[in-house]
Amino acid sequence: MVLFSMLLGAMASTHAPSVKPNFVVILADDMGWGDLGAYNAASRIPTPRMDQMARESRRFLDAHSPSGVCTPTRYGLLTGRYSWRGKLKSGVLQGYSPALIEPGRPTLASHLKANGYSTCCVGKWHLGLQDGEKTDFAKPLTPGPLDVGFDRYFGISASLDMPPYVFLENRGLKTPLAGTIGASKMRREGGGGFWRAGALGEGFTHEGVLPELQKQAIGYLSAQTKEQPFFLYFPLTGPHTPWMPTPEFRGKSQAGWYGDFVCQVDSLVGSVLDTLKARGLDDNTVVILTSDNGAHWLAKDIAQFGHLSNASWRGQKADIHEGGHRIPMLVRWPGKVAPGTSDALFCLTDIAATCSELAGIPLGAEGFEDSIGAGEHLVAQTPGKRTSIMHHSSQGMFGYRRGAWKVVEGLGSGGFTAPAREIPTAGNPTGQLYHLREDPFETRNRWASDPGTARGMLAELDALRKAGRSRP
Numbered sequence: 302m303v304l305f306s307m308l309l310g311a312m313a314s315t316h317a318p319s320v321k322p323n324f325v326v327i328l329a330d331d332m333g334w335g336d337l338g339a340y341n342a343a344s345r346i347p348t349p350r351m352d353q354m355a356r357e358s359r360r361f362l363d364a365h366s367p368s369g370v371c372t373p374t375r376y377g378l379l380t381g382r383y384s385w386r387g388k389l390k391s392g393v394l395q396g397y398s399p400a401l402i403e404p405g406r407p408t409l410a411s412h413l414k415a416n417g418y419s420t421c422c423v424g425k426w427h428l429g430l431q432d433g434e435k436t437d438f439a440k441p442l443t444p445g446p447l448d449v450g451f452d453r454y455f456g457i458s459a460s461l462d463m464p465p466y467v468f469l470e471n472r473g474l475k476t477p478l479a480g481t482i483g484a485s486k487m488r489r490e491g492g493g494g495f496w497r498a499g500a501l502g503e504g505f506t507h508e509g510v511l512p513e514l515q516k517q518a519i520g521y522l523s524a525q526t527k528e529q530p531f532f533l534y535f536p537l538t539g540p541h542t543p544w545m546p547t548p549e550f551r552g553k554s555q556a557g558w559y560g561d562f563v564c565q566v567d568s569l570v571g572s573v574l575d576t577l578k579a580r581g582l583d584d585n586t587v588v589i590l591t592s593d594n595g596a597h598w599l600a601k602d603i604a605q606f607g608h609l610s611n612a613s614w615r616g617q618k619a620d621i622h623e624g625g626h627r628i629p630m631l632v633r634w635p636g637k638v639a640p641g642t643s644d645a646l647f648c649l650t651d652i653a654a655t656c657s658e659l660a661g662i663p664l665g666a667e668g669f670e671d672s673i674g675a676g677e678h679l680v681a682q683t684p685g686k687r688t689s690i691m692h693h694s695s696q697g698m699f700g701y702r703r704g705a706w707k708v709v710e711g712l713g714s715g716g717f718t719a720p721a722r723e724i725p726t727a728g729n730p731t732g733q734l735y736h737l738r739e740d741p742f743e744t745r746n747r748w749a750s751d752p753g754t755a756r757g758m759l760a761e762l763d764a765l766r767k768a769g770r771s772r773p
């Protein structure tokens with residue numbers, strides 16, 4: 302820590318004393334580890350901008366979303382706390398769900414705002430709005446993003462396949478609701494578009510959402526100066542379904558509509574970096590690019606396109622296996638974070654403590670129960686401080702990782718891959734135990750052959766669950 306403080310001190314001395322780094326956190330939706338060329342040389346999707354960013358970044362190889370699905374990961378990223386410690390024990394919110402973040406709970410946004418930052422969220426919220434049973438979009442959208450620390454918000458309520466289909470701006474609607482749209486009949490194979498039926502805003506098109514979010518984020522960045530530090534939390538709507546690349550990206554990949562949509566995400570990432578550079582903000586901005594869970598990529602998609610969206614990790618989005626939560630993560634801070642790879646264990650709940658450390662404004666004692674900072678690891682290349690991680694699937698199945706070992710409380714994927722739940726039979730294992738260094742793809746369950754390890758890991762998992770926090 303002394304070395305880290307000295308390094309931060311040395312860094313600060315090259316700037317005016319009051320200068321803190323800016324933060325841009327780009328959270329792709331359902332983008333897999335194997336989509337980026339930087340992670341998967343055999344990717345069927347060209348991702349030149351993200352690959353270039355990877356060459357300029359610390360590229361994490363053992364980073365995980367705290368959940369296999371959207372809402373709990375977003376809660377965890379902003380609050381630094383595993384979502385299952387709160388009221389959402391499985392699944393995700395819908396477009397009309399009430400606010401999930403508890404009133405008064407500190408978030409990365411509120412912490413940075415209290416320390417002089419301009420804070421903005423552009424993108425898919427998916428953390429609930431208002432405190433009734435069902436969001437009334439005719440009334441002010443509070444509590445909402447502006448009540449958990451953001452000065453400004455622009456985006457949509459939940460996933461792009463969940464109504465209402467309307468842009469929100471701060472505490473209201475950008476345009477009025479003007480009718481309804483039926484469920485898309487196009488499914489995965491025939492095209493990009495699946496969405497549920499529901500309310501539709503004036504002028505809203507699904508295809509238009511990602512370009513509008515890009516425009517809004519670039520607009521925010523273009524208005525920033527070196528005078529005030531800023532935090533842009535930019536949760537994208539892609540490449541989640543509906544897969545709706547705009548015409549310029551169609552046919553750019555060899556992985557169908559999905560791959561073309563990833564190409565659009567790649568271009569968007571490039572535009573963020575270009576804007577920072579053009580504004581002269583590049584050197585003092587930490588850009589984090591990651592994904593909220595593994596890709597929703599089925600065996601038939603692999604067969605059709607020969608593309609491994611989750612590389613060779615077992616399973617997919619929602620699952621307790623690595624494909625559910627092992628995600629790409631790049632941290633770029635020119636001149637401060639040396640490019641290269643990192644084997645450090647990282648959970649997206651750690652982003653809060655990490656940004657706070659890099660800004661020199663450590664978290665207080667309250668909140669951020671599962672946020673362990675990697676600031677020193679990034680700047681001074683010391684070993685990461687996180688030694689274990691609690692995994693959680695969409696159906697609420699728990700896993701626990703320490704070192705090379707990973708234990709799972711139960712049989713099955715706990716998520717989208719069949720079978721989701723297997724009933725143990727007499728005399729057979731009741732859970733799963735894998736040694737990820739010897740068996741990274743979770744093919745050999747060692748529950749029966751290493752019973753002591755399984756028992757010990759489960760006891761640790763249970764203790765951390767009951768403790769209410771894992772931050773020391």
Ligand SMILES: [Ca+2]
Binds near residue numbers: 371
């Ligand atoms: Ca997601």
